Amino acid sequence: MSTSATPRERLLDAAGELFYRDGVNIGVDALCKAAGVSKKSMYQLFRSKDELIAESLASRGPAYQTMLHPGAEDDRPPRERILTVFDRQDAMVAAGNYLGCPYVSTAVELKNPEHPGSVVARHFKQQLTDFFHRELVKAGAEDPAMLAVQLTMIFDGAAARAVVRAQPLGGIGATTAAALLDAAGVQAGELALS
Amino acid sequence: MSTSATPRERLLDAAGELFYRDGVNIGVDALCKAAGVSKKSMYQLFRSKDELIAESLASRGPAYQTMLHPGAEDDRPPRERILTVFDRQDAMVAAGNYLGCPYVSTAVELKNPEHPGSVVARHFKQQLTDFFHRELVKAGAEDPAMLAVQLTMIFDGAAARAVVRAQPLGGIGATTAAALLDAAGVQAGELALS
DNA sequence: TGTGCTGGAAACAGATCGGTTTCCATGAAG
């Protein structure tokens, strides 16, 4: 437990990790202990545990996206940029420390779709769909909106396979996404006709 | 709370519903109250709450499969029989009482893949894959094993969309499954060349 | 040296957790 970061950052980090690994039902005591922060401080920084759940999900969004999405400097064609997301997910599954999409898992545990954490989860899923949509528009796909949703669905399906520990079938997410892109005519190297 | 069924049946029914609706963290007190059974009786019938979780999941398997899979009397070609699963899932989502696949959701909440409930979840997912596989073999698909896994993945992805309450896109599961079947050459009305 | 603020340690509160036990109403068998 490094004391370098501020108590708020330490709490958000510990929350992001423990809520993901042990579920949102982990106690505040364990959380504060892991963060090296007293409960008093925690309740001064966050109104409630529910707010901490939402804030920790939101705070990890950018890092999570950087981990999944290819950067702007990656100038490969849209199809490759899209498949990169699935390749990176596959790599996390293969590494063995992937317990499903943190946003979907948290939404599953919270049940209530109006919970602030569920709202963040919905927002993040939309951002993934938006990324796919942008790439598909660049590729000149015929129905980018629907295809983007389909890709997001495959992403979450692959995550579910990891959760239930189904017999691993390496690269099944990327394979399926590629099949869908093929069917939609988004081919390797194809770019918009701009 | 009907007193007609045996205490065991009442418990399994209540558990199946409440664990699904409120999550496996609901207390045994609330559960027994809903089932009209005392805790004493519950702990005579089941060794622990964990065992009740697993048994309730297992007991609901057949009914859940009957709800999703087309029956043997449905003699339409494999492609239609496969798409029926997604159509029925879509119907449940549209009806508004669908909170995701009970087996995946429970596995997400339990975290531990060795938990008896997680084992049942894994088993059920395999059964869905097996159903797809049988139909794909009947249809003479080229790689039925992989395609069956892909379809299961789409099923779980569609379930995840329902959980996070993503903007509904009617029939997206069936549409995607159909696109995949098209790409694999499993066409409407096609049957095995037996 | 004295003052005031920050924040951790820990006790506390009231509720609930999984699980066990006691007690008693009921109803069938002799």
Add this chain to the structure above:
DNA sequence: CTTCATGGAAACCGATCTGTTTCCAGCACA
């Protein structure tokens, strides 16, 4: 009527839950 097994109601256990409060060590600043 007596006897005995069933099973519900509810108390009880120790642990843990979210959230609050008290107390005090440390430290910047005058």
